[in-house]
Amino acid sequence: VRGIIRMIVVLTVIGAASGLTLSAISGATRAPIEYQSIKFVKEPAVKKVLTGYDNDPILERTTITVGTDEQGKGFHGTIGVMVGVSKEDEITEEAFTSRFKGQPITGEIQVDGISGATYSSKGVMSAVNEAVGYVTKFKQELF
Amino acid sequence: MASIRAEFTKGLWRTIPPFRLVLGLCPTLAVTTTGINGMGMGLATTFVLIFSNLFVSLLRRFIPTQVRIASFIVIIASFVVIVELLMQAYFYQLFKVLGIFIPLIVVNCIILGRAEAFASKNDPIRSLADGLGIGLGFTLSLLVLGSIRELLGAGTLLHYDVAHPGFHVMWSSFEPFAFMLKPPGAFVALGILLAFMNLISQTQAQKGGGR
Numbered sequence: 001v002r003g004i005i006r007m008i009v010v011l012t013v014i015g016a017a018s019g020l021t022l023s024a025i026s027g028a029t030r031a032p033i034e035y036q037s038i039k040f041v042k043e044p045a046v047k048k049v050l051t052g053y054d055n056d057p058i059l060e061r062t063t064i065t066v067g068t069d070e071q072g073k074g075f076h077g078t079i080g081v082m083v084g085v086s087k088e089d090e091i092t093e094e095a096f097t098s099r100f101k102g103q104p105i106t107g108e109i110q111v112d113g114i115s116g117a118t119y120s121s122k123g124v125m126s127a128v129n130e131a132v133g134y135v136t137k138f139k140q141e142l143f
Numbered sequence: 144m145a146s147i148r149a150e151f152t153k154g155l156w157r158t159i160p161p162f163r164l165v166l167g168l169c170p171t172l173a174v175t176t177t178g179i180n181g182m183g184m185g186l187a188t189t190f191v192l193i194f195s196n197l198f199v200s201l202l203r204r205f206i207p208t209q210v211r212i213a214s215f216i217v218i219i220a221s222f223v224v225i226v227e228l229l230m231q232a233y234f235y236q237l238f239k240v241l242g243i244f245i246p247l248i249v250v251n252c253i254i255l256g257r258a259e260a261f262a263s264k265n266d267p268i269r270s271l272a273d274g275l276g277i278g279l280g281f282t283l284s285l286l287v288l289g290s291i292r293e294l295l296g297a298g299t300l301l302h303y304d305v306a307h308p309g310f311h312v313m314w315s316s317f318e319p320f321a322f323m324l325k326p327p328g329a330f331v332a333l334g335i336l337l338a339f340m341n342l343i344s345q346t347q348a349q350k351g352g353g354r
Contacts, residue, residue: 007210014202014214018221025225032232038234 042082147272155283156274161255162284162340167253170244171285172329174275176296181289183237185282187230187245192254193220196274199262206263215258216249223248237305254279263288269308291332296323 161171175181198218204215227245230238257277262270296318302309322328
């Protein structure tokens with residue numbers, strides 16, 4: 001019986017020590033990991049929609065919590081769209097297609113769809129409209 | 144002192160993994176498409192190996208024999224998670240490329256093998272030397288294997304990413320063997336290296352009157 005108790009105690013202590021260490025390290029690396037994943041996953045898209053910035057858009061970002069990433073419904077799964085908005089309330093160069101460029105962000109945005117990809121065109125349009133809706137809603141905090 | 148040095152240097156040639164031990168072949172064959180990838184994998188493994196060896200050796204008197212494997216795995220797994228978090232935080236692109244093979248370091252036979260066969264029977268200093276030697280040997284092997292495959296398969300050396308394309312060392316009309324970057328190419332390259340190493344050892348043994 002003493003042997004069994006010893007096994008339980010040793011394994012518990014090792015497991016607890018490992019859990020404590022890991023949670024500390026996970027807490028310490030959370031910020032750099034978030035920075036890296038935004039930098040390598042989203043910055044290429046940001047570069048396409050916003051030209052001529054010279055700061056680090058990731059360090060100087062404003063986070064607004066509205067739920068999850070908004071994604072348009074596509075034909076097969078969802079579509080992620082990166083939308084850039086200038087201070088003059090116009091959509092800047094847009095990563096998916098240039099049809100949105102220069103559109104004012106007041107009201108519903110309508111552009112011509114692409115034949116043969118009706119469903120995807122609608123998805124992108126709805127994603128852009130959602131994004132624009134958030135920009136209008138949180139304008140005070142953003143600019 | 145001499146024995147500590149011996150524990151360190153044995154990992155660099157005499158029992159160099161994966162060639163001499165022929166253990167841990169899964170990451171060896173899978174990630175060595177470029178030299179840098181191989182080196183990254185090797186260094187991650189070295190980190191885990193050093194610390195798991197140290198802790199297994201420190202705790203060897205407290206761990207009951209019946210649960211030693213479970214304890215070793217918990218220790219190894221903790222360091223694998225640490226290395227995974229650190230790579231994600233500071234070497235994101237390497238982390239992306241190595242992907243699933245980082246968590247799989249947990250089941251790398253070299254690490255559990257050293258914990259069971261060496262660190263659980265030796266003092267911390269010797270275990271550290273052993274972990275460092277075997278780890279650096281593994282890193283060196285993966286770097287060489289990766290560089291050979293990269294050289295023949297893509298014509299470059301030390302390619303990291305688009306921003307750091309490495310060196311184009313082959314002549315301009317060189318047609319890369321795409322085969323070398325595929326899994327069969329890994330086996331072929333490993334086999335040829337193994338043959339070369341055995342040839343060298345054999346020649347040495349004959350010169351020295353046989354060992």
